[in-house]
Amino acid sequence: MSFHEVRLPARLAFGSTGGVERRTEIVTLGSGFERRSTPWAQGRRRYLIGANLRSLDDMAAMTDFFEARHGRLFGFRFRDFFDFKSCGPGGSVTPADQALGEGDAARTTFALLKRYGDDETAPERRIAKPVEGTVRLAVGGVEQPEDSFTVDHITGLITLDEPPDVGAVVTAGFEFDTPVRFDTDRIEVTLESFNAGRMAAAPLIEVRV
Structure with a gap:
């Protein structure tokens, strides 16, 4: 199975952005009314992670995690801090x-x-x-x-x-946890000083398992 039962370390997810997406198909009739339908029974989550990382050690850890997943090949667990409980986050x-x-x-x-x-x-x-x-x-x-x-x-x-x-x-x-995979095959890092850098945001997408 192309899924690893490992969670992305929480410190690498701080500052992440994301949410749920839906797919809605809309047909506008000649009368101006609309017919709306969806092929998805459930929404799908997307996230951007890594943009707030500045420590070279953290960026190296993110790169290690990305390499261990072979880019987009293997899925993994992700803690969505906005939605990770059967009740509300608080x-x-x-x-x-x-x-x-x-x-x-x-x-x-x-x-x-x-x-x-x-x-x-x-x-x-x-x-x-x-x-x-x-x-x-x-x-x-x-x-x-x-x-x-x-x-x-x-x-x-x-x-x-x-x-x-x-x-x-x-x-x-x-x-x-939310099952996700990387939605990119490339990680980009910029060195800004001897001890700090900047990483481009890496996209994640929810997978069905």
């Missing part, structure tokens, strides 16, 4: 943060999800890279002990030892 994770589904007395595996918005059309984001040791799970509003379920930190799937009862709502709270 909140505390609770096992009731996000609904994963309802029990049917047979199903034991549930995928981690994060919902954006409260209405029926709110999109659900599949969370594939939870952070180890942060997942909390509840069934029917009762938090479950850690030894009653397992978490696949590569796929974001939770497997319970026992299937939840019919209608029992399964919820979870967690921290997560």
Whole structure:
């Protein structure tokens, strides 16, 4: 698989910019009305990193990380400090943060999800890279002990030892990383003094895993 289960060091991400993008197709009719549709069920994140690095050691670390990923070839984990929890960035994770589904007395595996918005059309984001040791799970509003379920930190799937009862709502709270890759095959660095330099911003793009 073309993905490395390693996170970009946080110090190399400070000063990063980015956000979510959507793809919307718009057709303007002869009447002036529009028909709007999208081929994407989920948004895609993009980031720019490295522009604030000045230390030669940090720039060398960024170059090492870039080389280890072979440029755009291998994906990796990225901590988006604006969106890395099942709750808001300043909140505390609770096992009731996000609904994963309802029990049917047979199903034991549930995928981690994060919902954006409260209405029926709110999109659900599949969370594939939870952070180890942060997942909390509840069934029917009762938090479950850690030894009653397992978490696949590569796929974001939770497997319970026992299937939840019919209608029992399964919820979870967690921290997560965003799977990304470099969106360039080139890193540029300018030497400004013997101990400092400047690095051109390197683009990252979210990948589906």
